[in-house]
Amino acid sequence: DIQMTQSPSTLSASVGDRVTITCRASQTISSWLAWYQQKPGKAPNLLIYKASSLQSGVPSRFSGSGSGTEFTLTISSLQPDDSATYYCQQYNSYPLTFGPGTKVDIK
Amino acid sequence: EVQLVESGGGLVQPGGSLRLSCAASGFIFNNYWMTWVRQAPGKGLEWVANIKQDGSEEHYVGSLKGRLTISRDNAKSSLYLEMNSLRVEDTAVYYCARSRHCIEGLCYTSYYSDYWGQGTLVTVSS
Numbered sequence: 001d002i003q004m005t006q007s008p009s010t011l012s013a014s015v016g017d018r019v020t021i022t023c024r025a026s027q028t029i030s031s032w033l034a035w036y037q038q039k040p041g042k043a044p045n046l047l048i049y050k051a052s053s054l055q056s057g058v059p060s061r062f063s064g065s066g067s068g069t070e071f072t073l074t075i076s077s078l079q080p081d082d083s084a085t086y087y088c089q090q091y092n093s094y095p096l097t098f099g100p101g102t103k104v105d106i107k
Numbered sequence: 108e109v110q111l112v113e114s115g116g117g118l119v120q121p122g123g124s125l126r127l128s129c130a131a132s133g134f135i136f137n138n139y140w141m142t143w144v145r146q147a148p149g150k151g152l153e154w155v156a157n158i159k160q161d162g163s164e165e166h167y168v169g170s171l172k173g174r175l176t177i178s179r180d181n182a183k184s185s186l187y188l189e190m191n192s193l194r195v196e197d198t199a200v201y202y203c204a205r206s207r208h209c210i211e212g213l214c215y216t217s218y219y220s221d222y223w224g225q226g227t228l229v230t231v232s233s
Contacts, residue, residue: 087151091218
């Protein structure tokens with residue numbers, strides 16, 4: 001199985017800050033990576049697919065990059081509504097696997 | 108509007124069985140793979156299973172294989188998850204999600220999930 005790791009596990013930043021979350025795969029997954037945002041008590045929401053493609057309706061301050069085994073999710077200017085947990089998911093091979101999540105708090 | 112509504116969760120004793128349902132609307136159900144993902148209380152997301160549009164192909168997470176069966180009824184636009192020999196560690200919110208979009212053998216998206224239901228809570232406890 002492909003193991004996904006994320007760093008940091010938690011981060012606290014101020015409104016307007018640039019925030020970067022890293023996701024690493026235990027083996028190459030090409031660009032078959034998605035990012036999701038989840039708020040407490042809610043279902044996950046797709047932000048990015050194929051490593052860097054922005055899902056329709058997602059604010060342009062979110063962007064993704066990377067390929068192979070290392071990927072990043074960047075929020076260019078953190079907003080209060082971005083307080084959430086962010087998960088990466090590889091869909092290169094079965095079983096599909098998620099990272100452990102990164103919790104983003106607003107200072 | 109795409110809607111996915113799960114049902115069937117509840118309290119079940121260890122060793123028991125449960126069948127979860129997901130009613131889909133707002134899209135052509137039989138053009139999409141469908142997926143179940145679960146989340147234990149306070150924990151991260153765990154992909155559970157998915158199924159091809161016509162039900163001819165299924166995939167499961169290894170740790171649950173043999174205890175789960177994913178199925179679908181395209182006439183009813185419904186997805187199901189049959190769970191047997193339930194354990195305390197199966198306690199989680201179970202989400203239904205829409206996945207790969209394919210029409211007549213041509214696939215336009217991959218296996219990520221673009222719409223999710225609100226989830227149904229399964230509690231396994233004596």
